[in-house]
Amino acid sequence: MHDYVRAIILGVIQALAEFLPISSSGHLVLAPSLLGGGASSLTFDVGLHVGTLSATVIYFWREFWDITTAAVRAIARHGAAISRWDVRARLGAWIILGTIPAVITGALLDAFIEEHVRQPWLVGAFLLGFGLLLGLADRAASRRSGEENVGAKDALLIGAAQAIALLPGVSRAGITITAARFLGFDRVTATRFSFLLSVPAIAGAAVLTLTKAVVHHEPLDIGVLLAGAITSAVLGAIVIHFLLRYLSTHSLRPFVVYRVVLGLLVIALSLSGRI
Numbered sequence: 030m031h032d033y034v035r036a037i038i039l040g041v042i043q044a045l046a047e048f049l050p051i052s053s054s055g056h057l058v059l060a061p062s063l064l065g066g067g068a069s070s071l072t073f074d075v076g077l078h079v080g081t082l083s084a085t086v087i088y089f090w091r092e093f094w095d096i097t098t099a100a101v102r103a104i105a106r107h108g109a110a111i112s113r114w115d116v117r118a119r120l121g122a123w124i125i126l127g128t129i130p131a132v133i134t135g136a137l138l139d140a141f142i143e144e145h146v147r148q149p150w151l152v153g154a155f156l157l158g159f160g161l162l163l164g165l166a167d168r169a170a171s172r173r174s175g176e177e178n179v180g181a182k183d184a185l186l187i188g189a190a191q192a193i194a195l196l197p198g199v200s201r202a203g204i205t206i207t208a209a210r211f212l213g214f215d216r217v218t219a220t221r222f223s224f225l226l227s228v229p230a231i232a233g234a235a236v237l238t239l240t241k242a243v244v245h246h247e248p249l250d251i252g253v254l255l256a257g258a259i260t261s262a263v264l265g266a267i268v269i270h271f272l273l274r275y276l277s278t279h280s281l282r283p284f285v286v287y288r289v290v291l292g293l294l295v296i297a298l299s300l301s302g303r304i
Contacts, residue, residue, distance in 0.1 A: 036073060036253045040260025043077040044084070047261075048224070048268040050163060050203030050284050051291075053081075055152045058197045059295065059304065071242040076254035078235035080261025085228050088266045092225065096121040116177040120225075123179055127188030128229040134192035135233070142195055149304045153295030155198030159207070160288025166207040167281040171215035176222050183212055184226075191226060198292075201227060206281070216276040224269060 039060060046053035057077075086093060095117050103118035111122055179187075190208035194201035202223050209219030242249055298304045 032250065032253045033256050036076060036257035037260045039073050039077060040080060040257040041264060043081060043257070043261040044264035044268055046200075047081045048084075048202060048265055048272060050200050050206055050281065051288055052152075052156060052198050052200035052203065053077075054194075055156055055198035055200070058147050058152050059149060071238055071245075071247050072250045072254050073257055074238045075235060075242065075249065076257030077261050078231055078238060079254070080258035081265050082228065082231045082235060083258070083262040084265030084269065085224055085231065087262070088269045089225060089228075093228070096124075120176055120179065123181060123184035124226055124229065126181060127184035127191065127226050128233075130185070130189045130192040131195070131230050132233065135195055135237075138195065139237075142197075147197055148299070150296055150299035151196075152198035153292045153299060155196055155292075156288045156295065157292030159199050159203060160285050160292060163203050163207045163281060163288070164285035166210035167216070167285070169210050170213060172213035174215045174218050176218060176225065178218075179214075179222055183209070183214075186212065187222065187226065191230060200288075201230065203284070203288075216281065217273060220273060220276055 039057065042056050042060060043053050045051070046056040099115055099117035100121040103114035107113040111119060114122070187205050187208045190204045191201060193199055194204050202220075205223040205226060206216075206219045209222060210216070214222070239249075241247075295304070
């Protein structure tokens with residue numbers, strides 16, 4: 030398959046599976062079985078991360094602008110006294126706080142996960158198990174709404190959940206939405222905070238992947254990289270818009286059903302030796 034066609038297909042998969050709670054890493058682990066080999070996997074990885082990062086930043090640019098300017102004003106006026114910061118500035122602090130667990134976990138376990146936890150049957154098990162957990166969380170009562178009501182404890186707990194998403198098949202969006210729903214946030218608030226929290230994590234993953242490419246002297250095909258990045262960026266922004274509108278009036282049940290069916294299928298294909 031031509032590298033550009035493969036990059037576009039992977040960009041579509043990344044955009045859908047990164048922002049919908051169905052696990053991009055889980056789908057991308059399985060993709061080589063369907064798409065075959067090709068250009069450097071790091072070319073694809075960097076492009077896809079850049080694309081989804083761009084989609085999130087562009088879609089939420091006003092929120093990030095407000096958070097950044099509010100944080101600058103708060104630091105200038107009150108220093109490190111976060112309790113005196115306004116709501117938007119504190120939200121920025123909580124996003125940073127929520128990112129810390131994933132950074133620590135990634136630094137300690139990235140190599141182990143890459144080597145031992147990418148088997149298709151495990152991906153299927155994680156798709157299934159965490160899909161059922163998402164369904165259970167979605168039944169929780171919605172007692173809180175608005176990202177401004179996210180506190181330090183909430184951010185740390187949701188961030189700890191995000192760290193689990195380093196396991197392929199878990200879904201970063203899925204597990205953070207699950208944690209937020211268990212904490213009582215409504216679906217839209219849970220999803221919006223999940224997306225805001227994703228930016229440092231995706232940016233870190235892109236930098237880490239690019240660093241690996243440079244250290245190992247792997248060639249990066251810029252054309253292929255851009256094809257994947259542009260595809261995942263454009264479609265990613267569309268998916269974000271769709272999901273937020275959809276969850277304002279619907280439950281997460283279709284995604285739970287999809288994960289359960291896909292998880293069972295992957296396990297069956299893995300046990301039969303077909304993938």
